[in-house]
Amino acid sequence: MKIALCGSVDATWGKMIHDEGHEVHSIWLQPMHHLSASLVSLAERQGSAIQFQRINREKMLELAAQGVELLISIGYPFLIPTDTPLRGLNIHPSLLPEGRGPFPIPAILKEHRDAAGFTIHKLSARFDSGDIVYQEKFELGDHDTCDTLLIRMYLRSSDAMRSILKDLANHWENAKVQTAAPQWEARGLSPDFFRPELSLEENVSVWRVYGAGGTLIRIGDLTAPVTGIAGWKEAHTLEPGTILSKDEYRIVIAVLDGFAVVMYKSL
Known part of the structure; x- marks a missing residue:
């Protein structure tokens, strides 16, 4: 066909x-x-x-x-x-x-x-x-x-x-007509941002929901789609948003209750 x-x-x-x-x-x-x-x-x-x-x-x-x-x-x-x-x-x-x-x-x-x-x-x-x-x-x-x-x-x-x-x-x-009205409708994708002032789990949850197409990281002069978030909880005295390590596809950054490893796609 x-x-x-x-x-x-x-x-x-x-x-x-x-x-x-x-x-x-x-x-x-x-x-x-x-x-x-x-x-x-x-x-x-x-x-x-x-x-x-x-x-x-x-x-x-x-x-x-x-x-x-x-x-x-x-x-x-x-x-x-x-x-x-x-x-x-x-x-x-x-x-x-x-x-x-x-x-x-x-x-x-x-x-x-x-x-x-x-x-x-x-x-x-x-x-x-x-x-x-x-x-x-x-x-x-x-x-x-x-x-x-x-x-x-x-x-x-x-x-x-x-x-x-x-x-x-x-x-x-044999296609079936949609006779019922929807109980809810989608309103489109509004990108959400990685936010270091939040907890690790809160940031991971944002990425789970919005995915690589709808989660962004904006740190300094970097704005890029997030392709994954991992990390660990650990007490620290660093200001959330402090960058510990950064390369062309990954950044390690302090969050509220630990450290996030944010994978991103370079634009």
Whole structure:
């Protein structure tokens, strides 16, 4: 099947696409989107054009005229038109209708654990309101974080799409309408910061909830995404925020009740 992607996919999606013999015509990203190695590899292997622009009705009509049969959206922030012959599916990281809206994972980890999972649904005129093709629930473990839920979504959704794409017409026809109104909706991701005046556990909890995409460290002239936080509790007399060690990817810093080892991504 010839498909177009809106947003980014990981290596499991690339493998699924290759194994099943699908063709990726083009990949549509928001401007300044980070190009992961997996996405670059997929584009190179498939000969896919990468478009740093918002897809619109005119572009979708062009895709349909060029033989694209399905558009798949993952983590794409813009509303995609639905008034064209081109069918579209979105992968959303919650059990819809709960968590409708942008990036519900932090809210799931903090207070809506029953909504953990993902939904594959038809694109619709309103965000995340289309008919449901497939849903899968996740049981949250003690070590789940924002990043593990995203990885689990990629792993399991790519596996689910193997079956869906083999019989898309049947899955499309039997999709279930979202009749219930959501009890809560996501409001988007507002990045949070590592704060040395807090305890080690409080800072680790922030990173667990917001992940590498939503946790930042700002120390002196350094502002960077946090990729992990570890450390230890220890009584000390240092001012929270005192830097003990720093290199190009890791900083050791005093916090309220000990020391944090903050891994970060250099920009």
